[in-house]
Amino acid sequence: MRDFLIRHQTPALLVAGLVIAAALGVLTGNETAQVTLTEMFIRLVVVIGLWVFIGNSGIISFGHIGFMGIGAYAAAWATAEPSFKQIMLSGLPVFLQENQYPFVFAILGATLLPALVALLLGAALMRLAGTAASIATFAVLMIVNSVYANWDSVTAGSSSIIGIPTVVGPWVAVGFAAGAVITAYLFQISRLGLMLRASRDDEVAARASAVEVKRMRLVAFVLSAAIAGAGGGLYAQFLGILTVDPFYLGLTFITLAMLVVGGMSSLSGAVAGVFAVTIIVELLRLAERGVPFGSVTVGLPLGSQEIGLGVLMALILIFRPNGLSNGRELVWPRRAPTDEAAARKAPSAALAGEAAPSP
């Protein structure tokens, strides 16, 4: 058991951190804190989803918020009031119109539908490489947004879906966040994840080692869309009311910012980024609202939140280009100085027999 925990200490520490954060939030009894925490955990699920693809394949995706939206609508279709669905969403299949499914089924749908869409789109997209692939994922986001904004009989178009039971609180959200962390970790250390990370480092060598790069990318794309979709499903059942608007550029960039700030090549980085960005945004939001000094309120001008986040990202990219995690995984402090420290201590030994070290 001890060995098991030491070997898998990264997800264990991350999950422990999440649970402690949730417990602290609930203990304060503060309604706002709990709402903020819940939203943060939901975003964490989405960012972990993003990371499964981006972190392991090295290809930036702008499309995953589209998958989150697909997941959110799938959950809404399953759980909204039948009376509402029959009037407003007449294009839905009858079994969805007439029934109200429980939470578990809603999340299942929110996971499977985006995964299916990702499989179909990814089969074509994963043939592209580098920037072309990234821009194509951006096209996915635009297409999903247009379809969902205009398909009135199924999505209620530009008006909203209401009557979704709000069953997601901090504990449910943290449970899914932990599940996402564990899933992502298992994928990272799996044979598949390893091959995908190899192709991220060097595609030529990966193919020479018989790694089917495109297939690995497609698997990661589908899995990551499923996780992002689950995040969307949670979001729908957290808000209770759903429109298309949130699932577009704003959320795309804030989730990518979280990944960049934390460091996209490590799972711990993805988690750290979500925490860091949420805390900064909340502090700036507080500052915008202002602090009362007697009769006057002193606060930052509106828009400081976005500017502050932009400045933060720029600073991190300048001073820590690999993000807060610096590309490393979280390990228990006592275990940390093993290989890394040995490497630092004896770099001369590593190069001793060598006149020309690597370029």
Place this chain on the structure above:
Amino acid sequence: MGALLTVDDVHVRYGDLVALREVSLSVAQGEVVCIIGPNGAGKSTLLAAVAGGVTPWRGAIRFGDVDVVGIRPEVVARQGLSLVPEGRHIFGTLTVDENLRIGGFIHKGRADAKADYERLLELFPRLRERLNFPAGRLSGGEQQMLAVARAVMTRPRLLLVDEPSLGLAPRIVDQIYEILLDLRRREGLTLVINEQSSNRILKHADRIYVLRGGRIQLEGRAADLADGEAIRSAYFGFGSPATLEGVAP
């Protein structure tokens, strides 16, 4: 002995640039063949064509009984043909251990992948010392050893090595050659090695091809070419009076 690899009248073009023309060669089972030639002679292109990295415009390439022209690199690798690309392509953020294991993934669920792994570490004791190191932090020589070791983990019948000496100190290069030849002695591995310089090659190779300007200029047994004169003239396109007559305008 039948040829393991046959390259027949291969032409490779990059757009308007013809990188290889009328290249034919054959490699028998268990042989060590070296291809030498100056920068830009087409050596890397030739290996890439064999390994599926580039598709020849004309010509045939047979590996064993299989025509490998137009087959993707990952599929060719599965046939038992492994390329160590030029410039130490290792997986920099993965550990040495992970780099090696990826080489072994090619044989799904094979029980003796573990035995291969142990056997390799005996050949590469320096890698064993650094198993949990990120490969990107190894020295140049260690990275080259890792690239070779990873290729050997795929249990190839034919190993192609593109300029193993590039940018490395002579002593390290000697070590790498010792390991390669050791592999050949122990397991009958067939080797094709690209090099720019012939000195080391003459000692180790069975046969030599000299490539210049995309054409094979000279082919022969290493023993017959030992004085280096014929190689020099083929390599530079001039040198001894005998060949000067042939190529002078």
